[in-house]
Amino acid sequence: MYQNAIEQDYKQHAQLVGVCDKNEGRMQLARRRSQEHGATPPPAYAPADFEKMLADTRPDHVIVTTMCATHSEYIVRAMNAGFDVISEKPMTTHADKCQQIFDAIDKTGRKLRVTFNYRYSPPRTQVKDVLMSGAIGDVLSVDFHWMLNTFHGADYFRRWHRQKKNSGGLMVHKATHHFDLVNWWLGASPVQVFATGKREYYTPTMAKRYGLTDAHERCHTCPEKDKCGFYLDLAANKSLKELYLDNEQYDGYFRDQCVWRGDHTIEDTMNVLVKYDNNITLAYSLNAFNSWEGYTIAFNGTKGRLEHVTVESIYLNGTGDTQGGFKPKGVTTTIIPIRGAAQPIEVWQGAGGHGGGDNVMLDDIFLPNPKPDKYLRAADQRAGAMSCLIGIAANKCFETGEPVKIHELVNALKDPDYAPMPPRTGPVPMPRKST
Ligand SMILES: NC(=O)c1ccc[n+]([C@@H]2O[C@H](COP(=O)([O-])OP(=O)(O)OC[C@H]3O[C@@H](n4cnc5c(N)ncnc54)[C@H](O)[C@@H]3O)[C@@H](O)[C@H]2O)c1
Numbered sequence: 001m002y003q004n005a006i007e008q009d010y011k012q013h014a015q016l017v018g019v020c021d022k023n024e025g026r027m028q029l030a031r032r033r034s035q036e037h038g039a040t041p042p043p044a045y046a047p048a049d050f051e052k053m054l055a056d057t058r059p060d061h062v063i064v065t066t067m068c069a070t071h072s073e074y075i076v077r078a079m080n081a082g083f084d085v086i087s088e089k090p091m092t093t094h095a096d097k098c099q100q101i102f103d104a105i106d107k108t109g110r111k112l113r114v115t116f117n118y119r120y121s122p123p124r125t126q127v128k129d130v131l132m133s134g135a136i137g138d139v140l141s142v143d144f145h146w147m148l149n150t151f152h153g154a155d156y157f158r159r160w161h162r163q164k165k166n167s168g169g170l171m172v173h174k175a176t177h178h179f180d181l182v183n184w185w186l187g188a189s190p191v192q193v194f195a196t197g198k199r200e201y202y203t204p205t206m207a208k209r210y211g212l213t214d215a216h217e218r219c220h221t222c223p224e225k226d227k228c229g230f231y232l233d234l235a236a237n238k239s240l241k242e243l244y245l246d247n248e249q250y251d252g253y254f255r256d257q258c259v260w261r262g263d264h265t266i267e268d269t270m271n272v273l274v275k276y277d278n279n280i281t282l283a284y285s286l287n288a289f290n291s292w293e294g295y296t297i298a299f300n301g302t303k304g305r306l307e308h309v310t311v312e313s314i315y316l317n318g319t320g321d322t323q324g325g326f327k328p329k330g331v332t333t334t335i336i337p338i339r340g341a342a343q344p345i346e347v348w349q350g351a352g353g354h355g356g357g358d359n360v361m362l363d364d365i366f367l368p369n370p371k372p373d374k375y376l377r378a379a380d381q382r383a384g385a386m387s388c389l390i391g392i393a394a395n396k397c398f399e400t401g402e403p404v405k406i407h408e409l410v411n412a413l414k415d416p417d418y419a420p421m422p423p424r425t426g427p428v429p430m431p432r433k434s435t
Contacts, residue, residue, distance in 0.1 A: 001358060002063050003030060007037035010366035017057040020045045021066070025247030050074065054081045061086050067160055068167050072097035079110040086113045086365065090176035091384030093168030095392050095409040098385050102412060105381055113365075114384035118177045119184055119377040120364070121355030122348035123331045127297075127308050128185055128375050130345070134422035135335055136301030139186060142282045146178055146295040153268070153288035154230050157202040157259040158219075162266055164395070169266040171197065172391035175286055178295075179274075180379070180387035182284075185299075187418035188276040189386055194403040195394035197267035201289040207260035215260035220245070222258065232256045272394050277415075278424060302428055304337035310355070331355075338431045376419045383416040 006014040016034065019042050021027045031041035045053035054062070062078040064071050064087040072092040078085045091114045092098050105112060118124055131139065148156075148170075156174070160166045167173035183189065200206075204215045210229075216222045225231045234245040234256050244255035268289055274282040294311040311330040333345040350356015364370045364378060386406075393404035407413055 001353065001362075002065065003033055004037075005362045005366060007034060007039040010362065011037075011039065013368055014366050015039070016042045017059050018042050018045060018053045020047060020050050020053050022047050023247050023250045023253070025250045026243060029242060029247070050077055051081050054078065054083055059083060064088060068173055069093045069097075069165060072101050075101050075112060076104040079104040079108040079112075082108070082110070084111040084113075086115060087384070088115055089180070089384075090168060090172050090388040090391070091381065092388055093166075093172050093392070095389065098389065098392070098410050101381055102385070102410065106412075112381045112384070114379045114381065115361060115365070116177065116180045116184075116377070116379050116383070116387075117354045117357040117361045118181055119357065119375070119379070120360040121357035122350035122360070123308075123310065123333065123355060124181060124185075124357070125360075125375055125377070126345070126348040127306065127333060128419070130306055130333070130335065131185055131299065132375075132419060132421060135303070136299060136306045136337075137303030137428055138422070138424045139280055139299045139301045141280060141300045142182060142186070142297065143300070144178065144182060144282060144284045144295065144297040146175070146284070146286045147290035147293055148174070148286070148288040149290050149293040150230070152293055153290065154202070154259045155232075156266065156288060157261075157264055157268075158232060158257050159255060160253070162257065162261075162264045164265040167266065168388070168391060169197075169395055170286055170288060171195070171267070171270055171272070171394045172388055175270070175272075175284070175391050175394075176387045178284065178286070179390040180383060182274075182282055183383065183386050183416070184377075184379075184418070186276060186278075186280055187421040188278045188280055189415045190274050190390050190393075190406050191277050192275040192403055192405050193272060193390055193393035193397060195270065195272040195397040197270040197394065197398040199264060199266065199268045201268045202259050202264060204260055204262045212260070215262060216258045217261075218254045218258055219256040220254070230259045267398070270394065272390070274390055302338075304335055306333070306335055308333045312355075339434065374419060376417055379416065382414050385410060385413060386416060389413075 003016060006016045019027050019030050027044035034041040062083050062085045064074045064085060066074060068090055071087050075085050075087055092101060156170060161173055207215050212224050212227060219225060219232045220234060234240045270286045272284040292311060296309045299306040309332050331347045333347055334342050336342045352359040389406050389409050392409060393406060396404050
């Protein structure tokens with residue numbers, strides 16, 4: 001995404017001056033892409049030469065898009081060398097790595113931006129707008145349920161994400177998007193988390209219940225590929241082939257590991273309760289084996305309820321149909337006042353990846369003099385921490401069964417800048433009598 005943006009839509013404002021990756025083949029692919037874009041192929045550096053890359057190329061920003069658990073290393077190394085950083089989500093996967101990022105910022109004074117593209121998708125920005133308007137009064141609680149289907153959801157169990165030490169599990173890798181949305185939508189910071197998590201679907205037992213003899217190593221060499229509904233053919237997909245299959249020789253990484261293996265360390269079924277500093281409570285769930293992909297969220301307010309439902313399109317290996325009979329990619333947002341008829345809202349439209357969020361965010365990153373943003377969608381390390389720490393706390397809770405206080409995970413946490421929300425005090429209109 002960043003390479004295409006830098007070398008195509010924003011080429012007047014940006015240039016890719018160097019690439020660093022542990023896989024030599026993927027760096028050469030990036031260089032070939034530059035050539036296709038008519039840009040100068042960037043020099044490629046191995047991870048040990050990261051500081052040399054920075055010294056040679058003197059970039060305005062380092063953009064970190066490596067495996068999640070490695071973000072903190074590159075953020076800290078870039079800052080120590082004197083450079084500002086843009087990091088993909090999640091900012092990091094573990095509390096000690098979060099502390100290292102905070103310490104590096106304190107020491108160097110460098111800037112970090114965490115790219116929460118979901119904030120920028122027009123329908124989600126519109127939810128923020130409705131909440132800021134006070135249309136449903138003070139939000140007292142939130143019910144939020146995210147469904148990953150058996151195409152997209154299964155894919156986390158094939159890739160490096162399947163090990164918690166790499167990704168932080170779905171509570172961090174995936175739910176950081178969702179927790180950040182809630183934090184930002186509410187303009188509030190989490191204080192305490194309680195959670196349960198388990199893996200009961202992507203297991204060798206389920207493989208056997210589906211009639212397979214066992215889990216295997218990977219799809220590419222699977223003896224039961226004809227019987228398995230989760231078979232992924234890397235060779236049949238141009239992008240997957242050139243990114244992963246053709247580059248296995250360099251790092252031995254298989255992008256199509258068996259979803260049924262017993263050595264996953266991440267969960268597929270998660271439930272989380274979060275208490276916020278303004279007393280709002282969030283009930284959240286994430287399930288990775290659903291029949292449809294998307295989410296439902298309801299904000300329960302003193303004047304009414306805001307319901308927002310998004311059905312996302314099928315991902316990787318899907319048929320292009322939408323399971324469950326939903327219209328493809330449907331978004332509905334509705335205000336239901338405490339008395340009276342529900343009011344459907346005309347949903348703001350966007351185009352492109354992640355609900356139209358990617359394009360709006362890339363404008364904000366790459367165009368000079370971005371417009372002032374009343375929703376304050378650009379996020380720094382404070383918002384990066386507040387979202388990933390909910391997931392990190394949930395992971396801790398999975399192990400201990402005890403609630404976790406967010407401020408006990410990292411020293412000197414500070415609240416992010418939030419767009420002004422309506423005051424939660426003062427008179428509110430009495431609902432009319434129901435009879
Ligand atoms: N914002 C979004 O919606 C979004 C979407 C997809 C991915 N992401 C994030 O982007 C990051 C990459 O995800 P991806 O799907 O592109 O994964 P990927 O596996 O396709 O790419 C990761 C790259 O990092 C390299 N790498 C891994 N460890 C490294 C290390 N120690 N040093 C140098 N290079 C290393 C790998 O060789 C690979 O080229 C993740 O943090 C992910 O959360 C964000």
